[in-house]
Amino acid sequence: MAERLNGHTLLVSLIATPIRHSLSPTMWNEAFAKKGMDYAYLAFEVGNEQLEDAVKGIRALDIQGSNVSMPNKQKIIPLLDELSPAAEMAGAVNTVVNQKGHLVGHVTDGTGCMRALREEGVEIKDRIVTLTGAGGAGTAIAIQAALDGAKEIRIFNIDDEHYETARENVRKINEKTNTLASVTPLTDQAAFKQSLAESSVYIDATSVGMKPLQDESLINDSDLIRPDLVIFDVVYSPAETKLLRFAREHGAKQAYNGLGMMLYQGAEAFRLITGEDMPIAHVKQALGLN
Ligand code: NAD
Secondary structure, three states: OOOOOEEEEEEEEEEEEOOOOOHHHHHHHHHHHOOOOOOOEEEOOOOOHHHHHHHHHHHHHHOEEEEEOOOOHHHHHHHHEEEOOOHHOOOOOOOOEEEEOEEEEEEEEHHHHHHHHHOOOOOOOEEEEEEEEHHHHHHHHHHHHHOOOEEEEEEOOOOHHHHHHHHHHHHHHHEEOOOOOOOEEEOOOOHHHHHHHOOEEEEEEEOOOOOOOOOOOHHHHHHHOOOEEEEEOOOOOOOOOEEEEEHHHHOOOOEEEEHHHHHHHHHHHHHHHHHOOOOHHHHHHHOOOO
């Protein structure tokens, strides 16, 4: 790394808090080194209070772009000059591209999920998708699935503060795309069962399956699993959630965790900011994920 850094080195940042645990600096710096790109990627502990100054810093220091994570994904929007259609609809930004001081916000979690599915041969276009979750991940996925031409997106969520977000996502999708979207309380298990029976793809975008909910799954009835139902869990730690284990044990042929989504959301941000493809195989190896 030290040999690469010089007076011309370009900077990409990550602004969030807490952020020291993030895999992104390793992903990006490994990718830069592998491709011989004169860039560096650094994480900065930035919360809402420092956000405005941090965004001024992106412009002042000509930082090429930035990843944005919690708690800044929504709060950064009024500080930017333009939003991609997906970021506009999702009301969240995880990537900022600095086009000569003109800052454009994008959200790549949804495209990351769609690409992870596509890499496994799963196309979302014209398909019925059942989706649990309407937080940051669920929102980005619902919006991108609609922008990618899903026939229907049936969202199920528990009765918490995210239910209202699910309603809002449904309203926007029905208004702005040709996809038919709906939201139903997850307590309506008959509707959930019926939706899964009619769907090609089930995406679990909730935090169920990850600590402290690692012993929980939203599917516990083997009748809901079919060999031709694609199951995608956004959680990637643990690599095999209770949902994925249960699905595989009961005959699911295509059950995936969120690792691909995590890698491809990074790859999409990398392409948007640098114009280059991220060397995915190398990054996976560097993260010890092979
Ligand atoms: P969030 O807090 O914004 O949303 C959480 C969602 O889970 C909400 O819809 C909430 O209603 C639902 N939920 C919480 N507890 C539940 C329960 N007991 N039963 C049913 N639903 C429940 O979180 P987020 O940022 O959307 O993240 C959700 C998960 O996705 C996390 O596990 C996160 O690690 C993962 N994630 C993965 C990637 C990736 O690249 N693979 C990207 C972002 C988030």
